[in-house]
Amino acid sequence: MIYYAKNAWYIRTTSVRDRMVELNQTINWIPKAIRDGRFGNWLEHNVDWALSRERFWGTPLPVWTDGHGDFLCIGSIAELETLCGRSLGEIDLHRPTVDDIVFQHPDNGREYHRVPEVIDCWFDSGAMSYAQWHYPFENHDTFASHFPADYICEAIDQTRGWFYSLHAISTLVSDCVAYRNCVCLNHIVDADGKKMSKSQGNIVDPYDVFDHIGADPLRWYFLARLAPEAQKRISTDIVAEVASSFINTVWNTYAFFILYASLDDVSLDGNVSDAKRPEIDRWVLALLYRTINLVTTALENYDARGAGGAIETFTDQLSNWYVRRNRRRFWKSETGADKQSAYLTLYTCLDVLHRLMAPFMPFLADEMYQNLVRSQQADAPISVHLSEWPKADPNWRNDELLGSIAVVQQVVALGRAARESSRVRVRQPLSRLLARLPDDRTTQAVIHHKDQILEELNVKTLELVARDAELVRYHLKPNLPRLGARYGKLIPAIREALATANGPTFAAAQAQRETSILTVAGQEITLGPDDFLVETTAAEGYSSAESEGFLVALDTRLTPALEQEGLARELIRTVQDARKQANLEVSDRIFLRITGSLDIENTLGVHRDWIMKETLAEKWVEGSIDGAFSIEHRLDQHNWQIFLARKQMT
Structure with a gap:
């Protein structure tokens, strides 16, 4: 490749460089760093725009010359028609026909030909704000209502392409942003x-x-999972993960509602006032209120990822807390205000959820809309994309309740972590949950929702403790990357002082992000929360977890009665699995028989009625069951066999 210095046509953009920099400060850039970074630097070091190109294809440069140093820049077709004395309406004003347009100048009589250059294509793209309306020749009102554009979106390389050409031309022509x-x-x-x-x-x-996966998961991945400035890594596996996680959760929650609403032939006309709905219904509506506001605000600020995160958080809470904790309200056969409230609340959540998702996942959202809305309301808009954006009902707002349930979920999360570290099965009941809480507000929330916490963690009793000496032991160590350079030779003494310091006090200070005073070799030094490390070990017979001032511990010692109840829960789970494998409907009643080892028989003697209730067993059969589905199971030293068959309706 050989480079030649050649004459070219330029736009003197350096004359408006300072104005372009000034106007750039008024643009909302996402991400914000582009404004003063990549784009701002480009503007501050601006050079004149080399406008012309020596090519055949492109918009012809509208400059005619007499060949002796005089040039005319033509501003419109009408001006060119006046100069050449004929209509140009039937002529394609591109090369080569435009090069045949020659005229004699009325003032000097010399013949003018068009120069051979065409215009940089980026000028075409930058002029689109004006060219799309044929402005300034017509459509003045239309142009005024559409300029400047509300937003544009492109890749980062356009900071020196389209973003710049739009900005430069609008500054030159209109003295404002594009x-x-x-x-x-x-x-x-x-x-x-x-x-x-x-x-x-x-x-x-x-x-x-x-x-194989769908367009909507790809859209969700790009919009809701990745920040604009993040590299967009893509593969079928990455998109499949989006479908298998978030989208499956949405669809399963929606399918749960459709299944039970169809079985019950539920009517959504009978309202239950917010004040009469159970607390968990009021909680999820309060969360819905907050989510609508978060998503709306985020999208109004062009923060698609923030909006998507709020939608995913709400979906997780709706599925894994609200629906999971309320299944029995949908399962039960009797009707009433409580069941109607559950249906109305879940329907409201799904109705809002699919509308919030519509800009991200248009196909899934419209599929849900057609079934949830159009099937019930004949006069509804034909598509979710023609419906109204959700509005948050002020009656749903309840920040205090949201705070209380957040505390409950924090305690439950720590309890689950403690159980996982103990390797005690989730279905195995435990006798005690001990909790240390950071303040009166969290204490009251836990007391008020004690039953929820015990049910979630499969524990019998909850005890609040002021001191945690019996629950956990602390081991404090210096954070050497932070303290080494500051204290050097004093580090061994600091290590020794931390080893004998009051562990609970230092741990509590760290959790509250407060400083601590440590006496070392006769002097006091101040340690920040990141200057030391806290390691914990649970006391014998307990499994504990701690975070942000919360500490919970599970008493992992088992009694025969607890072990037997845990075995009963395993029997229930395996019967439910057998129902699925036998292709039974969720509402089918069954005949049931379970046989097994001595411990299984003893467990059935105590918990048979409960097992039958949980598995929709209409009758317990001691002998054989005609046409029964059967399956065997083993857990540790226990083994059992399940026989079940659908009860035939008469």
């Missing part, structure tokens, strides 16, 4: 972060994603 908001995206690459290339063989065929 766009108010700009979403600047990073590039799409393969799963390993490499640029896609045919020669590398790492191109992801979008139709493989569309056909």
Whole structure:
């Protein structure tokens, strides 16, 4: 490649450089760093725009010359028609026909020909704000109502392309910005972060994603899972994970409602006032109120990822807390205000949820809309995309209740972590949960919701403790990367002082992000919360977990009665699995028989009625069951066999 210095046509953008920099400060950039970083630096070091190109294709440069140093820039077709004395309406004003337009100047009589250059194509893209309305020749009102644009969106390389050409032309022509908001995206690459290339063989065929996974999971991944500035790594496996996690959760929650609403032939006309709904209904509506506001605010600020995060958080709470904790309200056969409230609340949540998702996942949202809304309301808009955006009902707001349930969930999460570390099975009941709480507010929340916590953790009793000496032991160590340079030779003494310091006091200070005073070799030194490390071990017979001032411990010692109840829960689970394997409907009643080892028989003697109730067993059969589905199970030293058959309706 050989470079030549050649004459070219320029736009003197340096004359408005300071104004472009000033106007750039008024644009809302997403991410914000682009404004003063990549784009701002480009503007501050602006050079004149080399406008012309020596090519055949492109918009012809509208400059005519007499060949002796005089040039005319033509401003409109009408001006050119006046100069050449004929209509140009039937002529394609591109090369080569535009080069045949020659005229004699009325003032000097010399013949003028068009210069051979065409215009940089980026000028075309930058002029689109004006060109799309044929402004300033017509459509003045239309142009005024559409300019500047509310937002534009492109990849980061356009900071020197389209973003710049729009900004430069609008500054020169209108002395204002061309766009108010700009979403600047990073590039799409393969799963390993490499640029896609045919020669590398790492191109992801979008139709493989569309056909096998769907377009909506891909849209959700790009919009809701990744920040604009994040590298867009893509593969079918990555998109499949989105479908198998979040989207499956949405669909399963929706399917749960559809299944039981159809079985009960539920009517959504009978309202239950908010004040009369159970606390858990009021909680999820309060969470819905907050979610609508969060999503709306985020999208109004072009924060798609923030909006998506709020939707995913709500979906997780709706499925894994509200629906899970309320299944029995939908399962029970009797009707009433409580069951109606459950249906109305879940319907409201799903109705809002699919509308919030619509800008992200248009196909899934519309599928839900057609079934949830259009099937019930003949006069509803034909698509969710023509319906109203959800509005948060002020009556749903309840920040105090949201705070209380957040405390409950914090305690439950720590209890689950403690159980996991103890390796005691989830279905095994335990006798005691001991909890130390950071303040009066959290204490009252736990007391008020004690039954929920015990049910969630499968524990019999809850005890609040002021001191945790019997629950956990602390071991304090210096954080050497932080303290080494500051104290040098004093580190061994600091290590020794921390080993004998009051562990609970230092741990509590760290949890509250407060400083601690440590006496070392006769002097006091101040330690920040990141200057030392806290290791904990549970006392014998307990399993504990701690975070942010909360500490919970499970008494893991088992009595024969607890072990027997745990075995009964395992029997219930395996019968439910057998129902699925036998292809029974969720509402089918069954005949049931279980046989097994001595411990199994003893457990059945105590818990048979409970097992039958939980598994919809209409009758316990001691002998054989005609046409029964059977399956065997083993757990530790226990073994049992299940026989079940659908009760035939008469």
